[in-house]
Amino acid sequence: MSELRWHPILEEWVITATHRQDRTFFPPPDYNPLAPTKPGGFPTEIPAPDYDIVVFENKFPSLRRDPPAPAVEGTELMPVRPADGVCEVVVYTPQADATLAELPLDKIEHLIWVWTDRFAELGARPEVEYVFIFENKGREIGVTLAHPHGQIYAYPFIPPKLQTELNAAKKHWDKTGRNLFLDVLQQELEDGRRVVVQNDSFVATVPFFARYPYEVHITARRPGASALTDMDRKEQRDLATILKTILGKYDNLFGFSLPYMMVLHQRPTTGGADEFPHYQFHIEFYPPYRTKDKLKYLAGSESGAGAYINDTLAEEKAAELRALEPQSA
Amino acid sequence: MNSENSAPEPVPMTKEKTVKEDGRFLYYYSFPPEAPQPPDRGESEKKPEDADV
Numbered sequence: 001m002s003e004l005r006w007h008p009i010l011e012e013w014v015i016t017a018t019h020r021q022d023r024t025f026f027p028p029p030d031y032n033p034l035a036p037t038k039p040g041g042f043p044t045e046i047p048a049p050d051y052d053i054v055v056f057e058n059k060f061p062s063l064r065r066d067p068p069a070p071a072v073e074g075t076e077l078m079p080v081r082p083a084d085g086v087c088e089v090v091v092y093t094p095q096a097d098a099t100l101a102e103l104p105l106d107k108i109e110h111l112i113w114v115w116t117d118r119f120a121e122l123g124a125r126p127e128v129e130y131v132f133i134f135e136n137k138g139r140e141i142g143v144t145l146a147h148p149h150g151q152i153y154a155y156p157f158i159p160p161k162l163q164t165e166l167n168a169a170k171k172h173w174d175k176t177g178r179n180l181f182l183d184v185l186q187q188e189l190e191d192g193r194r195v196v197v198q199n200d201s202f203v204a205t206v207p208f209f210a211r212y213p214y215e216v217h218i219t220a221r222r223p224g225a226s227a228l229t230d231m232d233r234k235e236q237r238d239l240a241t242i243l244k245t246i247l248g249k250y251d252n253l254f255g256f257s258l259p260y261m262m263v264l265h266q267r268p269t270t271g272g273a274d275e276f277p278h279y280q281f282h283i284e285f286y287p288p289y290r291t292k293d294k295l296k297y298l299a300g301s302e303s304g305a306g307a308y309i310n311d312t313l314a315e316e317k318a319a320e321l322r323a324l325e326p327q328s329a
Numbered sequence: 330m331n332s333e334n335s336a337p338e339p340v341p342m343t344k345e346k347t348v349k350e351d352g353r354f355l356y357y358y359s360f361p362p363e364a365p366q367p368p369d370r371g372e373s374e375k376k377p378e379d380a381d382v
Contacts, residue, residue, distance in 0.1 A: 045349075045355075046355070047349075048357065051357055051359075052357075052358055052359050052360055053358040054355065054356065054357055054358070055355070055356040055358065056349070056353060056354065056355040056356070057353035057354050057355070059351075059353070106360075110342070110358070110360050113340045113342050113358075113360075114342070114358050116337045117337065117342070117344065117358075120337055228337070229337045231337075231338070232338050233338055233340070236338075236340075
């Protein structure tokens with residue numbers, strides 16, 4: 001059963017997807033569903049003996065093409081609608097024990113090409129309003145398959161956090177005629193203390209307003225770059241480079257491969273770059289560790305009030321990451 | 330609701346779309362080798378003090 005239920009108090013859609021309770025949970029290596037299917041071996045999700053990058057529709061999707069009718073009746077105050085959309089799995093490599101940080105630069109660039117293609121194809125679907133590309137890495141994040149992979153959710157609505165960003169960016173644009181993200185970036189560059197690394201096309205910072213101790217944002221420099229589809233080959237390569245650098249620094253932080261949530265924030269697919277000059281492509285990382293052996297929990301204030309408490313200073317954490325050499329654990 | 334996205338820049342990538350037994354789509358992406366790139370590509374990182382704002 002899956003459906004969208006309207007939360008009239010927060011004014012947002014909640015996805016119910018009860019079938020996901022049955023999804024695969026840390027299978028033994030011989031039954032890894034993301035591995036290639038070897039001759040005579042366990043038939044995995046990928047019926048081929050080898051591959052470069054594979055994308056397939058999730059077996060336990062929160063959103064699906066041709067969804068079933070909702071199992072409950074909604075009301076005017078609390079409507080319900082079918083869980084239209086697409087949920088995909090992106091398998092980065094056939095190598096089950098690799099991580100994104102460990103992949104060669106060319107492979108990360110290839111992944112960016114695939115993300116770009118998926119954004120364009122899924123964004124063209126009539127029911128889709130927002131294509132959200134992300135990776136959950138590590139048991140601490142709730143990952144149930146260790147094989148390196150990410151996910152894509154093609155939502156039939158603009159998710160609340162993205163809508164908040166869009167509203168703030170539009171408000172700033174209307175008031176100043178400038179891009180909010182680039183104004184923030186300008187101040188970060190002028191200050192310099194929170195910049196971790198930069199190249200011709202992107203800047204990585206622990207932002208002034210970081211909510212996690214090692215939160216990093218990678219922001220596109222060029223005005224008008226509000227989605228992957230706006231980028232040229234040079235920018236794609238620069239994105240791969242800075243991604244690999246940040247991931248390598250993360251893995252050198254505590255001596256183990258750092259878990260994280262990595263989320264790509266792009267413009268909605270309801271319009272093109274010309275309609276979102278106020279928005280800017282960026283990637284956000286939320287690692288759950290605040291020290292080598294302590295996790296940052298989203299507890300009462302964060303979950304109940306939406307007010308984050310960061311126990312650290314962004315300036316200090318940026319300096320820490322800046323000083324680290326990129327290295328895979 | 331619609332797509333106004335411009336076409337992404339062409340890249341040396343092939344995509345094969347298949348349908349699994351249960352009707353789910355599966356895509357194989359492959360990357361034929363291309364001509365070597367100039368050696369300075371991907372090595373353009375700057376330190377914060379080099380910020381050109």
